Amino acid sequence: MPLRLYNSLTRRLDELRPLVPNKVTMYHCGPTVYSSPHIGNFRSFLFADVLRRFIEDQGYQVIQVMNVTDVGHLTNDDLETGEDKMEAASKKTGRTAWDIAKQYENEFHECQRLLHVRLPHHMPRATDFIAQMGVIIDDLLQKGVAYQVDNGDVYFEISKFPQYGKLSGKVIDELEDGARVAVNDKKKDPRDFALWKTDDKHQMQWDAPFRGGLRGFPGWHIECSAMSAHYLGHQIDVHTGGEDNMFPHHECEIAQTEAHTHRQFVSIWMHARHLLVDNKKMSKSLGNFFTVEDVLKKGYSGLELRFALVRGHYRQQLNFTLKGLDEARAAIARVQQCRQRLVRIETGAERKGEADLTAATAAANAKFTATMQEDLNVSEALAVVFDFVGECNRAQPTLASCALALQFFARIEDVLGCFGATPQADATGDAPAELQAMLQKRQDAKKQKDWATADAMRDEIQKAGWKIVDTATGPRLEKA
RNA sequence: GGUCCCGUAGCCAAGUGGUUAGGCAACGGAUUGCAAAUCCGUCUACGGCGGUUCGAUUCCGCCCGGGACCUCCA
Incomplete structure (x- = not known):
């Protein structure tokens, strides 16, 4: 049975067929390090984590890259008023952009640890890849797909890439009718996006890494093209992000990368739905968000938060509540009690029996695999786990059956990572x-x-x- | 205004044209000195109105409600 994943590009379930057999390359749009990571961020990152773990479970070798955006993410991508988020945070706090980036990058890594994320193999910073971005910008300028204006800004020219919009389904006319207005008359088209920007006041500046350019800083989208190419090559298997990344970010990545390489950039695009908090949109502008730290300070463990964020299907809006964390706690305990009993039987602390769980374990494994193979249906996979817990609890298993069942739980833990290590027989x-x-x-x-x-x-x-x-x-x- | 998603029992959350998730909570029972944990049982739903069908929660239409992107956000 193949692994099928919902591809935002084709709008259907596509079989994962790695470009290189048995190796899967994945790129994930990571955090912009201008504030503390919140639970919505981690809904997406945990989805990527579970995806990676399951693909590995299926026998593939995975190479995972997640960027850290520490420059160039504009608060308003296309308008003249657009301001780099790092700069904005700097202005607000009086600290340097570099300082802020460092702090929040550290916080991000700490959250990854607390939420038991299997670390991506590479987590490059945008600011360390200016040269590589320059290579692409230079090429796009040479090809005439990008253009430089008087002040030194370089823009990608949308009209030179007719497929622009293929991922998000956005059509030019619709956008022009929308709220977005062209106020930057330097651009040929309001939707042309920045590859390079100049600004004397910007704290993070570099000499232009491409021919004929002026000192400045890179646009947001170009970093992902440069870093994924650097680590994974011009074509990759899977690219993920939050649903908001689909447009314009991923659309722009496709445009600049494919205009540069003339090859299909990504086979499968995947997007995680946003999280709701108490059935309301969670966003910084509404101020109703929890950082990871907020939740942990309330006394919940990283495992409990992980469970609460992972248990819903990634393409479905997930309603986060504090009550949900209590439910997570109880659910985790149920699994751990079951595992502990099996360990106790195994170690002779509790009576073994005659029940043979071989068939039940095999069935649980098969069901778990099948349900995860169908677009990572974690909810249904959890149902399989809990059904199996019931079977174990009802049985008085043999030693061999205990070992098999514990192997199953270890596998579940390897993939979902939200229950914790095998409990001790007796603490x-x-x-x-x-x-x-x-x-x-x-x-x-x-x-x-x-x-x-x-x-x-x-x-x-x-x-x-x-x-x-x-x-x-x-x-x-x-x-x- | 354009494009799109969702509405499932007290709460969370899968799934399906006809068998029927799972978790949490609650209640009754077994066990226990009382608890905790465990087991058994109960609670059985698919927003509304039409349509298609032998049969729809599942397909189609409309309506109501919530949400997403187009603007900062994972």
């Missing part, structure tokens, strides 16, 4: 000695039928962040 030994003493005291009290003392001990242990689990073979302590 009692890791608990502080005083808690272990309390546990013993509770046992003694129970023998005496001194329920008051027994319950008091349990409450104390709970207050310390642990809980008692009573079993047929005696009580044990677990982290709550």
Whole structure:
């Protein structure tokens, strides 16, 4: 069974057919590092992460590149008033753009770690690829697809690339009727976009990396073309981003890259739907957004946030709520309880049985694969996992079955990464000695039928962040 | 104004022309000194109105409601 993915370009499910057999190249539009990463950002990045993990699960070797935009992302791409986001943040805070970029890039990496993201193989910064951008700009100028105006700005000329609009379905006339107005009369067409801009006041400036240019800074779109070409070559298999990237960003990437190489840039374009918060659009301009840090400060773990952001289908709007995080916590616990019991049986801490889970495990694996192969249907894949949890809990499995089932869970974890590592059979030994003493005291009290003392001990242990689990073979302590 | 997506039980969220997700919460039962965890059971839905069909939540049309892009945003 092939892996089929929804391709924004063809508007249907396309089979993943890597240009080089068994190797998949992926490029992801990463963060613009001008503010703290928010949960909406990570909805997209976690989607990319799960995609990568599943493709690897399917036996491919993946090479993943995610850019860090630290220059050139204009607040208003085509208008004269457009301002670089880094510069805008700098103005607001009084710090340098370089300083800001560094801070938020670090924050981004920290969030990746907290949300258990498998790091892309390369995470290049735009500012480190000025020269490579220059090569493309130079070529586009030579080919007459781009033009330079008096002040030194270089624009890509839309009319020279008739396929412009093929990804987003935007048609020229429609755009001209829209809210966007041409106020930059230097441009031949209002939709021509900047490859290079000049501005004396801009903090980040470079001598033009192309012939006949003036000192300035690159436009936003060109970085992705340059960096994907540098690491992955002129043609790549999969390119992802948030749905807002589709236009104009990805449209522009296609135009400049394909005008440059005369080859199809990307086989499969994928876009994650935006997140809603309490059923409302989440955006900076509305101010109703949570940063990753906000959520973690409320006491939720990265795993819980990851689960909450990953559980819905990526092409569906996902409604984020704090209640959803509580649900995530409970759901994760359900899986972990199940895994822990299997470990306990395996290690002899709990009685094994006669139930053979071989067939059930094979079926779960097959269903999980099939459902993920169909455009990464995580929701349905989770249903498979939870069905299997029920089967395990109901059974008294053999040692061999425990091992098989645990392998299944390890695979799920490898792909989804939202449940955590295989639990320990018994964490009692890791608990502080005083808690272990309390546990013993509770046992003694129970023998005496001194329920008051027994319950008091349990409450104390709970207050310390642990809980008692009573079993047929005696009580044990677990982290709550 | 143009293009497009969605509306599923208390909440979240898949899917399908006729069997029927899953999670959370709630309730009843088993277990337990009481709990926790686990198991069993209950709650059974597809925005509204038409149409196509033997049969529609699933296809078509209209309406209502929410959202996306075209403008900063993943």
